[in-house]
Amino acid sequence: MTPTAGYADVVRDADGAVRITAAPVPSGPELPSPAPDFAQTVLDVAGAVLAWPLMEAGGPPSARIHDPGRAQQWLWAVYGERVAAAVHDLTAADGPSRVPVAAGALAGAAARLGLGHWALRWWPASGIDAIAALAPDLLGLEVAALTHHCHQLFDDGADQPDDCAAELIEEHxxxxxxxxxxxxxxxxxTGAADRVADVLRLLDDAADSAGLDGPGPRHLRAQLERNHQVDAHLDLGALFARPGGYALAAGRRPDPGGRTIARGTGANDWHRYPPGLLDSAETAVSWAAHALGARREIEVEALAHPAAPTAAVPLAAEVRVDGRRPLRVPLVRGADSWGGRAELELADGAGPVRIEVGVLLPGFDPGPDDPAGTAARAARDAVRELARRRLSAAAGPVPSDGSAHHTPGTPFLAETVAAATDEDY
Known part of the structure; x- marks a missing residue:
């Protein structure tokens, strides 16, 4: 008999959608409720969206089901038969139904796939915080393999952006x-070679199912048929070189003349720009206000993510003085940072002023997620601690018993590589 994994409330919303609200299984620090986007793992599947709190990824997901008929193909395999039956039997007149959850064969794999997409989007790489970046192509390929492994979650509908095994293989x-x-x-x-072989076979099967016939899939098929080992003197660092290096800190350039009248650290709100542009540390954004004769000028510097594009990106700093209307300062990509300068209006002799600086991408920015900053910072700190724990676990033996695809806590291969080649941190 499958053990019960807590319970779930099943209810129909006013708009007709069915909600499954799972009781969490605490496994880490509590986060603000509702948790910010970067502290949740989300998966678009057939007829529904699944979501797990990042710190409780081992428990059953919550779901918003917009098409219960399509969702029946996977509901029983994630939540067990009683939840699937409750969704099937639910009518608009029904009230909430509390149903035991018996985690099915697909539950752990679905949670791991959601975590893989989270890592592709939100992994908090930081040279300042000593959190190694994950090799994006390696992580993307393992997520592609997991997507194929979890094919039961998806159907032929066009509303599932996470059903992307073929696209991920081509991209990475x-x-x-x-x-x-x-x-x-x-x-x-120990055990890594077996994990790698498992991922490669899933990729080969996914490529074959999708009809991919490029040089990469053909080379993969040929190598799997050879099935022997060579090149024993290589190391992981040589295979998966990082895209660029890290600077040690932001805000260390010499002042460009004049007198520095104030300096500080700005806000680094992950909501306000896409992943992969800035170092994720709280102190990655720094600023300095200078007096140049009668003029006042602010200089902003933001440490770049190691994989940040060198092409033009309209990143900007938002500067507020004593809560007044913000000033936008365009930032230009340098060797290892984004930087910009602008004139600043500061009244002489008016006493201390409050200068607030944040970085955003206009058009992407949803606005500050927490005006006080405390709850958002606590969530970011919790995500950084999770990343450190996962990298620490990745330094040990790798499970090779076939359970990796079903266990969210098992490190991804990209985490194994990062942990094995972290001498730069």
């Missing part, structure tokens, strides 16, 4: 050859 095809070479050498922690 550059990672196939290093991954094949890792498998052929057998290097890395």
């Amino acid at each position: 095809e550059a990672g196939l050859d290093p991954l094949i070479r890792w498998w052929r050498t057998g290097i890395g922690p």
Whole structure:
């Protein structure tokens, strides 16, 4: 008999959608409610959206089901038969129904796939905080393999952006050859070669199912048929080189003349720009106000993410003085940081002023998620601590018993590589 994994409330909303609200299984620090986007894992599946609190990813998800008929193909495999039956039997007149959850065969794999998409979007890479970046092609390929493994979650509908195994393989095809070479050498922690082989076979099956016939999938098929090891002197660092380096700190450039009258650290709100642009540390944004004769000028510097694009991106700093209307300062990508300067209106002899600085991408920015900053910062700190715990676990042996795809807590291969090559931090 499958053990009960808590319970779930099943109810129909006024708009006709069915909600499954699962009782969380605490496994980490509590986060503000509702949790910010970067502290949740979300998965678009057939007829529904699944969501797990990031710190409680081992428990059953909550769901908003807009098409119960389509969702029946996976409901029983995630929540168990009683929840699937409750959704099937629900009518508009029914009140909430509390139903035991018996985690099905797909529950752990679905949670792990959601976590993989979270890592692709929100992993808090930071040189300042010593959180290694994850090799994007390696992570993307493992998420593609997981997507294929979890094919029961998806159907032929066009409303499932996370049903993207073929697209992920094509986008991250550059990672196939290093991954094949890792498998052929057998290097890395104990059990890693078996995990790599499992991912490669899933990728081969996914490519075949999708009809992919490019150089990468053909090379993968040929190597799997050879099935032997060579190149034993390679190491993970050589296979998965990081895209660029990290600076040690922001705000260390010499002052460009004049007198520095104030300096500080700005807000680094992850909601206000896309992932992959800035170092994720709270102190990644710094500013300095200068007096140049009668003029006042502010200089803003934001440490770049190691994979940040060098092409033009209209990133900007938002500067507020004593809560007045914000000033936008365009930021230009340098070697390892974004920087910009603008004239600033400061009244002489008016005493201390309050200067607030944040970074945003106009058009993407939803606005500050927490005006006081305390709740959002606590959530970001919790996410950083989770990343550190996962990297620490990734430094140990890798499970090779076939359970990895069903266990959210098992490190991704990209985390294993990051933990094995973190001498720069």
